[in-house]
Amino acid sequence: MREDILVREVGLRDGLQLVPEMMPTERKIEWMTRSAAAGVREIEVTSFVPAKIIPQFADADDVAAAALADASFLASVLAVNFKGAVRAFDAGFRKINTLVSASETHSLANVRRTRAEAVDAFRAMIAEREARGLAGEVTIACCVATAFGCTLQGEVPERDVVDLARQVAEAGADEIMIADTVGYADPLRVGRLMRAVAAEIGDLPILAHFHDTRGLGLANVVAAVEAGVRRFDASLGGLGGCPFAPGATGNIDTEDTVYLLETMGFDTGIDLDALLALRTDLEAWLPGQRLGGAVHRAGVPKLPATYPTLVAAE
Amino acid sequence: MREDILVREVGLRDGLQLVPEMMPTERKIEWMTRSAAAGVREIEVTSFVPAKIIPQFADADDVAAAALADASFLASVLAVNFKGAVRAFDAGFRKINTLVSASETHSLANVRRTRAEAVDAFRAMIAEREARGLAGEVTIACCVATAFGCTLQGEVPERDVVDLARQVAEAGADEIMIADTVGYADPLRVGRLMRAVAAEIGDLPILAHFHDTRGLGLANVVAAVEAGVRRFDASLGGLGGCPFAPGATGNIDTEDTVYLLETMGFDTGIDLDALLALRTDLEAWLPGQRLGGAVHRAGVPKLPATYPTLVAAE
Secondary structure, eight states, X not given: OOEEOEEEEOIIIIITTTOSXXXXXXXXHHHHHHHHHHTOOEEEEEEOSOTTTOGGGTTHHHHHHHHHTOTTSEEEEEOOSHHHHHHHHHHTOSEEEEEEEXXXXXXHHHHSOOHHHHHHHHHHHHHHHHHTTOTTTSEEEEEEESBTBBTTTBOOOHHHHHXXXXXXXXXXXXXXXXXXXXXXOOHHHHHHHHHHHHHHHTTOOEEEEOBOTTSOHHHXXXXXXXXXXXXXXXXXXXXXSOTTOTTOOOBOBHHHHHHHHHHTTEEXXXXXXHHHHHHHHHHHHOTTOXXXXXXHHHOSOOOOSSOOOSSOOO | OOEEOEEEEOIIIIITTTOSSOOOHHHHHHHHHHHHHTTOOEEEEEEOSOTTTOGGGTTXXXXXXXXXXXXXXXXXXXXXXXXXXXXXXXXTOSEEEXXXXXXXXXHHHHHSOOHHHHHHHHHHHHHXXXXXXXXXXXXXXXXXXXXXXXXXXXXXXXXXXXXXXXXXXXXXXXXXXXXXXXXXXXXXHHHHHHHHHHHHHTTOOEEEEOBOTTSOHHHHHHHHXXXXXXXXXXXXXXXOSOTXXXXXXXXXXXXXXXXXXXXXXXXXXXXXXXXXXXXXXXXXXXXTOOOOOXXXXXXXXXXXXXXXXXXXOO
16 A cells, blocks of 8 residues: 555646746636546645736636636645735635745735744635635645745745744644745755655644756755655646746646655555647647756666565565 | 765766767766766766767767766766776776666566676676775775666566676675666665665665656665765666657666755755856757756755754654
């Protein structure tokens, strides 16, 4: 019996948010439907932000309706503020993702709030859930963004990340996401920070959100797994980054992450061949985007499912 | 005081061997000279194989002469058979790399020898070194190739790898290289195999040679480091693979490997900025090659050299 591990698809949100061409709504729906058919259990399907801020999510209501009509996967949505959360409750989402930034500078730039105000906004979302009688029915996950540093502020003390994780956990978060928003993480700090956060938040699950900006994305996954993390965000084809900033890159890609975790002995529940076929189509849908990843080029090794091993697996 | 770790540049050999256009000899010399100036301590500068088999190494004697005239780095050469080793002794190399393949099928295809015959050939090289009175002066490293599987044979039992490593160690190897020749390795098996080999060969250093075929290259480095490995092969820009086989990819790239190991707290002795400048030129020198890697796009994070940390480094 292999241990379950969750790979959550966030390409439809984090991957697409800076893609300038609008992806047709039916394509987005095909992406989520086929991901679910391949075994992806949770998909962040869109973001509830004003279309004038991120035009790619102008169809968020339609995408949300299609996602919530499909019982084959858990649909979640990003709500960066209270208004977005109200939209998510109204739409009927069972899972809402939100965030606070560990960098005060990033928090002010991204959502025009101090970190303390962002935590207050999170408490208001939890209160709204109680007021609607949805406690126990709607899960709210809170991300601590820029957890490994910030392009605006520079360094982000680990203590700040741990303090924020504890505050949102105490406020009622059902899941803590630790995000390397700008691709500064490395395995040493990943292991240390994940352990430090876990020690503060008790039994709450931790999800890791990595970008592959400097090639360390999967090395960071290994470090997070070793620190006990069993939930990961990933984006099909590593989609993401800003087309106007050549240095920016996307999330770790779903297919290489699945391949890695399966080799590590975990059960993602995902059919890698089906995922690779979907990636091929995604690449055709987005001719202007450079996708990442490697396993799609080389394929899965042609080896028996079980290797003869010299010693027992550790 | 940070612990030293070795990143050996093999791009001039493993990276170039399937590049169809001949790189001018002076370019090769510039590559090695600038690598050494950037702090690379050991470079595999060429391969002593007949030019009719690998035309890229038609200038091996000239490259070797230039390398051996440069005292700023340790030059090594690949000798796949006894004749190549004789050439290396005659040229005056202080370090010779050779190999045996853990896959019987690959051994027969690559060097037309069984594994047992390959070990005998290795013993003959050691005997030749003794006969020349070069014991203690010339280091001979032996690679166990296809250590994680073989595209021809499929699975390669770990027991075969460990047995071969022990045989060549007993025969007199000064360093054991464990190579994922075809990019089948994953962190779980890397950790297990490196520990198993180390347990067999005592104090002999182990070098790991990974390809980044399926995106797991740096994750495998992390696993190898955790298993105690302190020497790694890498190729600038991840050069390698076969231009006629889109699925093939090169070694892990030198610059991302250096970045990773430095973040892990090791001292590579390498100036990453100088390496990145050289990579930029390499890309211009090889317009037909797709190079890999990520840190050259994003740059090193703009953070203080020492992060404020919550807990002591583990």
